[in-house]
Amino acid sequence: MKKTLVLMSLLLGVTCAKADNMNPEDSVEYRQSAFRLMSFQLNVLNPMHRSQAYSEEEFAYRADLLSRLGRLAHEGFTDASRQVDSRTASRMWDNREDFDQRMQTFIDVTAQMAQSSEAGNDRQTRDLFRQTLQSCRSCHDQYRLD
Numbered sequence: 846m847k848k849t850l851v852l853m854s855l856l857l858g859v860t861c862a863k864a865d866n867m868n869p870e871d872s873v874e875y876r877q878s879a880f881r882l883m884s885f886q887l888n889v890l891n892p893m894h895r896s897q898a899y900s901e902e903e904f905a906y907r908a909d910l911l912s913r914l915g916r917l918a919h920e921g922f923t924d925a926s927r928q929v930d931s932r933t934a935s936r937m938w939d940n941r942e943d944f945d946q947r948m949q950t951f952i953d954v955t956a957q958m959a960q961s962s963e964a965g966n967d968r969q970t971r972d973l974f975r976q977t978l979q980s981c982r983s984c985h986d987q988y989r990l991d
């Protein structure tokens with residue numbers, strides 16, 4: 846009984862945290878804004894990657910931001926926003942599980958990258974950075990319209 850209650854409140858918490866109450870146009874604006882901010886982080890991280898400055902405080906900070914922004918972007922993909930014109934390919938809505946999985950992988954990989962950067966683990970951070978770029982690209986190939 847106690848377990849069920851805890852589970853229920855967790856589920857409710859998750860539902861409330863989602864951006865389901867926004868109107869559909871705002872959801873689209875919300876996710877696009879988060880993606881644009883992600884792009885900005887990469888503009889800072891790319892030159893750091895080239896100069897191998899993986900253990901700088903700035904690197905860890907922006908890796909963490911990417912993970913948080915990934916969560917925000919994900920929240921903006923509400924079911925109601927399907928009808929709004931955007932750059933999301935219609936096949937995304939038919940492959941929701943795969944898309945959610947990719948978003949989650951992005952969120953996890955970037956969180957790990959922040960940790961690994963903080964721990965001064967340069968080699969691992971470099972690998973995770975490559976995985977991050979790969980994650981942006983492959984998802985766009987599948988689900989973003991040009």
Ligand code: HEC
Pocket residue numbers: 873876877878880881883884887911931932933934937944947948951977978980981982984985988989990
């Ligand atoms: C799991 C899928 C996925 C991942 C990961 C992802 N994107 Fe996207 N991105 C999308 C989709 C879908 C759109 C189209 C959003 C829309 O218009 O509805 C998009 C749109 C964008 C846009 C255009 C926003 C606008 O102004 O309309 C930018 C910029 C962008 N992504 C950058 C990035 C960057 C940088 C990364 C990695 C750091 C990234 N994305 C990772 C799926 C993804």
